Amino acid sequence: MSTEHNGTTETSAYILRARNVSVDYPSRRAFSPPKRVLSDVSLDIRPGETVGLVGESGSGKSTLGRAILGLAPVAEGSIEFGGRDISNASARERRRIARDLQVVFQDPYGSLNPAMRIRDIILEPVLSAGGDRGEAQAALKDLLDRVQLPGDTLQRYPSEFSGGQRQRIAIARALIMKPKLIVCDEVVSALDLSTQARILELLIEIQRDTGVAYLFTSHDLGVIRAISHRVTVLFRGSVVESGDVTRVTEAPAEDYTRQLLMASPVPDPARQRVRRAEYQRAFPG
Amino acid sequence: MSIEVEELTEHTRSRPGALRRFLRNPLGIVSSVALLLIIVMSIAAPWLAPLDPTAPALDQINSGPNPTYALGGDSAGRDVLSRLIWGGRSTLYGAAIVIVVTAIVGIVTGLLAAYLGRFTDIALSWISDALLAIPSIIVLIALYAAIGPYVTVSMVVFGLLISPFLYRLVRTMAIEVKNEPFVEAAQVAGLGTVRIVFRHVLAVIRGPIIVMLADIAATGIGIQASLEFLGLGSVNSVTWGGMVQDAFNAIYRAPLNVVWPGLILTVTIASIALIGNAVRDALVPGHGPSRTAKKAQSRLSTPATAQTALGTSVSATSNAGEALVSLRNLQIGYPTFEGAMSIVVSDVSLDVLPGEVLGLVGESGSGKSQTILSILGLLPAQAQIVAGSMSFSGSTIDVRQHEQLRGRSIAYVPQEPMNNLDPLYPVGEQLARPLRKVTGLSRADARRRALELLERVGIRDPETVYRLYPHQISGGMAQRVLIAGAISSEPQLLIADEPTTALDVTVQAEILELLRDLQRERSMAILIVTHNFGVVADICDRVAVMKGGRIVEAGGVDDIFTRPQHEYTRLLLGSTLENAETRTYIEGVQA
Numbered sequence: 001m002s003t004e005h006n007g008t009t010e011t012s013a014y015i016l017r018a019r020n021v022s023v024d025y026p027s028r029r030a031f032s033p034p035k036r037v038l039s040d041v042s043l044d045i046r047p048g049e050t051v052g053l054v055g056e057s058g059s060g061k062s063t064l065g066r067a068i069l070g071l072a073p074v075a076e077g078s079i080e081f082g083g084r085d086i087s088n089a090s091a092r093e094r095r096r097i098a099r100d101l102q103v104v105f106q107d108p109y110g111s112l113n114p115a116m117r118i119r120d121i122i123l124e125p126v127l128s129a130g131g132d133r134g135e136a137q138a139a140l141k142d143l144l145d146r147v148q149l150p151g152d153t154l155q156r157y158p159s160e161f162s163g164g165q166r167q168r169i170a171i172a173r174a175l176i177m178k179p180k181l182i183v184c185d186e187v188v189s190a191l192d193l194s195t196q197a198r199i200l201e202l203l204i205e206i207q208r209d210t211g212v213a214y215l216f217t218s219h220d221l222g223v224i225r226a227i228s229h230r231v232t233v234l235f236r237g238s239v240v241e242s243g244d245v246t247r248v249t250e251a252p253a254e255d256y257t258r259q260l261l262m263a264s265p266v267p268d269p270a271r272q273r274v275r276r277a278e279y280q281r282a283f284p285g
Numbered sequence: 286m287s288i289e290v291e292e293l294t295e296h297t298r299s300r301p302g303a304l305r306r307f308l309r310n311p312l313g314i315v316s317s318v319a320l321l322l323i324i325v326m327s328i329a330a331p332w333l334a335p336l337d338p339t340a341p342a343l344d345q346i347n348s349g350p351n352p353t354y355a356l357g358g359d360s361a362g363r364d365v366l367s368r369l370i371w372g373g374r375s376t377l378y379g380a381a382i383v384i385v386v387t388a389i390v391g392i393v394t395g396l397l398a399a400y401l402g403r404f405t406d407i408a409l410s411w412i413s414d415a416l417l418a419i420p421s422i423i424v425l426i427a428l429y430a431a432i433g434p435y436v437t438v439s440m441v442v443f444g445l446l447i448s449p450f451l452y453r454l455v456r457t458m459a460i461e462v463k464n465e466p467f468v469e470a471a472q473v474a475g476l477g478t479v480r481i482v483f484r485h486v487l488a489v490i491r492g493p494i495i496v497m498l499a500d501i502a503a504t505g506i507g508i509q510a511s512l513e514f515l516g517l518g519s520v521n522s523v524t525w526g527g528m529v530q531d532a533f534n535a536i537y538r539a540p541l542n543v544v545w546p547g548l549i550l551t552v553t554i555a556s557i558a559l560i561g562n563a564v565r566d567a568l569v570p571g572h573g574p575s576r577t578a579k580k581a582q583s584r585l586s587t588p589a590t591a592q593t594a595l596g597t598s599v600s601a602t603s604n605a606g607e608a609l610v611s612l613r614n615l616q617i618g619y620p621t622f623e624g625a626m627s628i629v630v631s632d633v634s635l636d637v638l639p640g641e642v643l644g645l646v647g648e649s650g651s652g653k654s655q656t657i658l659s660i661l662g663l664l665p666a667q668a669q670i671v672a673g674s675m676s677f678s679g680s681t682i683d684v685r686q687h688e689q690l691r692g693r694s695i696a697y698v699p700q701e702p703m704n705n706l707d708p709l710y711p712v713g714e715q716l717a718r719p720l721r722k723v724t725g726l727s728r729a730d731a732r733r734r735a736l737e738l739l740e741r742v743g744i745r746d747p748e749t750v751y752r753l754y755p756h757q758i759s760g761g762m763a764q765r766v767l768i769a770g771a772i773s774s775e776p777q778l779l780i781a782d783e784p785t786t787a788l789d790v791t792v793q794a795e796i797l798e799l800l801r802d803l804q805r806e807r808s809m810a811i812l813i814v815t816h817n818f819g820v821v822a823d824i825c826d827r828v829a830v831m832k833g834g835r836i837v838e839a840g841g842v843d844d845i846f847t848r849p850q851h852e853y854t855r856l857l858l859g860s861t862l863e864n865a866e867t868r869t870y871i872e873g874v875q876a
Binding site: 050056057069070071091094095096097098101102103105106107110111112113114115116121124125127128129170173192193194195196197200204219220221222223225226227228229245246249259260263264265266267268269270271272276279280 | 465471476478480488489760818821822843856858
């Protein structure tokens with residue numbers, strides 16, 4: 001525990017503290033060294049806030065989320081959750097953490113078991129945490145209202161729902177244990193524009209009501225800007241810059257952040273002409 | 286919002302439970318009734334059989350059906366009907382043993398290989414391959430020679446020998462399923478591995494396992510009967526295979542005696558196999574149409590319902606000169622199972638002028654893909670052109686057949702660059718080959734031309750890239766290669782279907798720049814399909830917004846952005862997050 005050098009007050013101010021985290025993936029070829037996909041990344045999340053993690057493919061943004069969730073091994077550094085070191089936690093510790101730490105994935109088609117009814121899918125975290133099933137059952141209706149799904153959802157199978165609805169189901173599953181932090185991994189990138197906006201609205205509303213924190217990864221700065229309080233920019237596994245979302249997206253300190261910002265076209269032909277010209281000047285070739 | 290309502294009420298029919306679905310399948314019912322009767326018959330054999338199946342009667346040797354022996358007597362004068370009733374016992378017992386042994390060995394080893402991987406996987410796969418190389422019937426004959434006629438032993442051995450089939454199936458499917466996000470979500474929820482395997486992995490793959498076990502059981506019955514037919518069964522027990530053998534020896538004197546055991550064997554084997562299929566169909570939710578087919582289907586079905594709500598289509602035609610491509614009142618439909626027609630593109634009229642960039646914007650199911658497929662002449666065979674016409678440079682074109690344009694005057698750049706390159710050939714070759722076919726260039730000239738094209742699309746070292754395989758290049762470079770291929774025939778129209786959606790934003794900017802350059806340099810028209818209004822603002826001259834198979838709004842790009850007329854266009858523009866406010870403080874918590 002890092003309480004010795006950080007002090008108790010500071011530790012309790014954050015729900016999650018990642019310190020100099022590095023993640024290696026084993027190389028595909030035998031006898032060659034493992035590949036470092038995330039190196040020396042630090043990040044804090046306070047209760048009730050959204051920290052955006054933005055980067056292009058290969059930036060390691062999903063890997064950090066996976067390391068926090070225990071789906072990727074932490075090679076160096078530490079991840080503290082609720083004051084407890086959870087890097088490479090055992091299965092039993094994971095089960096304890098699972099009450100407070102949940103996930104919503106990108107792919108709305110793969111993230112729900114096709115052979116299970118929605119009721120069983122949403123209640124799964126309760127089952128594993130040894131929670132009161134009856135109580136959770138009673139809470140289901142409110143939960144469905146919260147994520148705006150019709151009442152007869154529970155008896156059905158995932159294949160009967162559209163992408164946006166599936167994400168709502170995945171959000172309900174993440175919410176059932178009233179977690180303190182949800183890792184949202186590219187949750188809107190597979191959705192249509194209007195569905196995407198509604199899911200973001202829903203997530204913000206839930207955060208307002210429940211005080212849950214989000215670690216929100218996306219390749220889309222627009223999405224990150226809409227949902228995050230603070231943002232960390234990653235490039236090839238390392239932090240480029242991080243800070244308040246308005247500051248980073250309006251006055252970026254680093255060239256790479258500026259490039260990311262200027263590369264994404266504005267939905268306004270006149271402004272885009274200007275932006276494109278600036279981009280060409282600033283980043284030729 | 287009306288669209289919200291639409292999304293939530295999209296599905297109204299709830300799926301019946303697995304048992305009810307099984308019972309609705311006539312084939313499943315008939316075969317389970319048949320198998321059930323055979324099982325009951327075997328169990329109740331002592332009470333059902335009219336006579337002792339082993340008692341010979343000299344006057345009934347090879348007798349035909351008669352009042353005492355309903356189906357006649359066999360070569361030893363024993364009652365065929367009684368023997369038939371008793372014979373099911375050893376057959377079903379043998380099948381049960383095969384199922385149990387194969388299921389345990391196949392599933393356990395398959396899961397072990399999938400989960401432990403590495404050396405376990407390699408070792409188990411070696412053993413499985415070795416077992417598969419052994420001809421099981423010969424082993425079983427040798428076994429008989431060594432230990433004699435024991436159904437239990439021979440069926441256990443047969444189960445072991447055939448279990449590699451199940452092992453391979455379970456291993457492959459478990460490896461696939463164990464990395465699915467829903468399994469990872471269960472891991473995050475803290476479920477133990479054993480629980481995950483049962484709840485998530487086995488539950489998802491049980492359908493194919495059941496089908497294979499049924500097939501294996503059926504095969505086991507066949508093998509067992511063959512052994513008995515070869516005379517390798519126990520002389521003391523009554524078996525169907527043994528009956529066939531006995532009857533075969535006397536086939537000229539009592540031909541009917543071969544029919545009865547043959548018939549009951551056939552019925553048993555067929556019903557087991559058919560039950561397997563029916564159970565699989567009932568168990569796997571959404572079985573039948575796959576995920577993609579389902580998606581396509583929902584795409585196809587939405588427009589029909591949306592039609593009334595949206596009113597008539599706006600045309601995206603232009604008076605500014607002669608059009609390169611013109612679609613007039615195009616209507617495309619797909620026949621549904623009920624015999625009706627589901628309309629996916631309705632009354633679409635649009636022009637692409639020479640040298641302009643026209644954007645086609647819409648969400649999934651809007652009909653934009655179907656529209657460009659019809660211009661490309663790539664509509665699937667079941668699609669029907671209900672109405673409308675198409676012309677290219679003033680001459681009328683058959684929407685169904687215009688291969689002569691594709692790859693020459695009209696070129697195509699797809700959404701997923703990686704999926705559109707053949708992994709088996711170097712990228713340069715994939716450029717040069719169509720060049721030779723279309724333009725008749727020699728091998729050396731085609732290579733030279735391909736290198737020029739690669740250089741033109743901004744690839745710095747064309748000679749090296751020419752020799753690389755698709756997996757060795759990045760997504761952005763793959764898209765450049767495909768663009769090089771598209772412009773190789775000097776097309777007048779380039780159709781780009783979400784050409785930058787799969788790419789990073791910095792790469793997207795480069796690709797858009799490249800498309801713009803090429804378009805100017807060759808005064809080539811581009812029809813670009815996208816859902817991204819930033820891309821539209823960046824590259825398009827005109828834009829058509831599609832919803833529910835119709836064009837709801839069309840116009841110059843500046844007009845659409847500054848003065849959107851249609852409610853849906855406004856909704857889409859309102860959904861872009863460009864001007865969304867940032868969240869500067871945490872609600873309810875002091876920052």
